[in-house]
Amino acid sequence: MASVFNIFQDAGANRNNPKGLLVMVLFRLAHLLRQNVLTFLLFLPYFILYRIGVEWMLGIELPWKTRIGPGFRIDHGQGLVVNDHTVFGADCTVRNSTTIGNKRLKNGTYSASPRFGDRVDIGANAVIIGPLTIGSDVAIGAGAVVVKDVPEGHVAVGNPARILPRE
Numbered sequence: 238m239a240s241v242f243n244i245f246q247d248a249g250a251n252r253n254n255p256k257g258l259l260v261m262v263l264f265r266l267a268h269l270l271r272q273n274v275l276t277f278l279l280f281l282p283y284f285i286l287y288r289i290g291v292e293w294m295l296g297i298e299l300p301w302k303t304r305i306g307p308g309f310r311i312d313h314g315q316g317l318v319v320n321d322h323t324v325f326g327a328d329c330t331v332r333n334s335t336t337i338g339n340k341r342l343k344n345g346t347y348s349a350s351p352r353f354g355d356r357v358d359i360g361a362n363a364v365i366i367g368p369l370t371i372g373s374d375v376a377i378g379a380g381a382v383v384v385k386d387v388p389e390g391h392v393a394v395g396n397p398a399r400i401l402p403r404e
Contacts, residue, residue: 243307244269250310250328257311260297263287267301305329306355313361326355326373334362354389376403 244265251258267287270280277284284301292298297314300321308328311317317331320338331337337359339347351365354373365371365383372389382396392401 246307247309250308250330254310254312256295256314260291260295260299260311260314261309263291264299264301264303264305268303268305271301320350322350324350324352326353326357328355329353329357329359331359332361332363332379335359335364337365339368340366351383374403 244262246265247261248258251261264287267284270276270283287301295314296316297311298318299311300319302321303319303323303325305325306327306329309325310330312330313333314331316334318336318338319331322339323337337351339350341347349368351367351369351371353371354375356373357371357375357377359365359377360379360381362380363377363383364381365377367384369383369386371377371383371387372391374390375387376392377383377387377398378392378394380396381393381398383393383398385398385400387393387398387400390403392403393399394401
């Protein structure tokens with residue numbers, strides 16, 4: 238069972254980053270409260286304020302259903318868009334103007350969203366779409382467009398992304 242104290246699990250990762258810390262505390266609280274129908278209904282005003290404050294005012298689309306491991310860091314979050322079915326491992330970093338989500342298939346349905354391992358570092362303006370698996374200890378360069386899996390310990394750079402060993 239999730240503990241209320243888990244809402245601060247990203248504090249160390251967002252040290253000296255008050256905006257990132259605020260967003261993650263608000264996200265963790267919303268994620269905790271959405272676990273059952275009763276708390277969701279009781280705290281519906283909080284969910285509405287979360288959407289208005291985080292999405293509309295701060296420009297960060299981070300749905301409370303997204304599964305995110307501890308130690309998540311948001312650097313300069315403006316323009317960040319994350320699909321609610323995305324899964325992040327522990328100690329990941331995401332920067333501004335990044336889009337992470339599914340893609341529309343030819344038959345009109347949507348694909349799955351990316352799944353990230355631990356310690357993934359995503360540069361600004363990256364686009365990561367589709368049913369991808371991004372391994373642990375991966376770096377995704379600024380402006381990279383990732384549409385295929387990235388194995389553990391590699392770097393993805395460019396458009397379309399080239400996968401290179403991490404040195």
